[in-house]
Amino acid sequence: MKMNIFEKKALYSFGCPNHEATVDRLQMIAVIAPDYETQKFFLGLAIKLDTDDAKRWYQCFFRTLREEMESYYDAELTMKLAELSTYDMEDEYGEANEV
Template sequence: MKLNVEEKKILYAFGCGNLENTVRRLKWITALTVDVKVKRGVLCLARKLDSENVGEWYPCFYRHLRLEMEGYFEAKKHIRIVEKSTDWEDLYGKAV
């Protein structure tokens, strides 16, 4: 199954190791969401997880997704730290 970054973020935030509970939770989130674009994205993800035969490999997939997204967020944190601590004016001789 291929997921884009936004779908991975949604699954990271609202998913769990149990596929049935994850799909149920995503459907509830869809019902509670006001923004049409976000609602469509969450519902598409819920349908993706519900329609395909993912029951047997979902727990392993979810563990790998958690590890991947933790690495992603850690890398973003490091990038923010580097951007804050780097004096761009000294690097290029002018303010950026």
């Protein structure tokens, strides 16, 4: 099953190892979402996961998704920290070059 990063983030946030509970939760989120596009997104994700085939492979998929997303968030944090440290270094080098 192909999923974009937004769908993966939604499952990381709202999913659980129980397939039926995850589908029900996504449908409930779609019902209470204030925005039409958000409703459409969560309902589409619920429909995508609500198949007979998905019941068989969902637990393994969810475990893999959790590991993948934890690595993604770690890499995102590393990029932000690198960006901040580079910004600080540019200020120091900029002051030294002006003299």
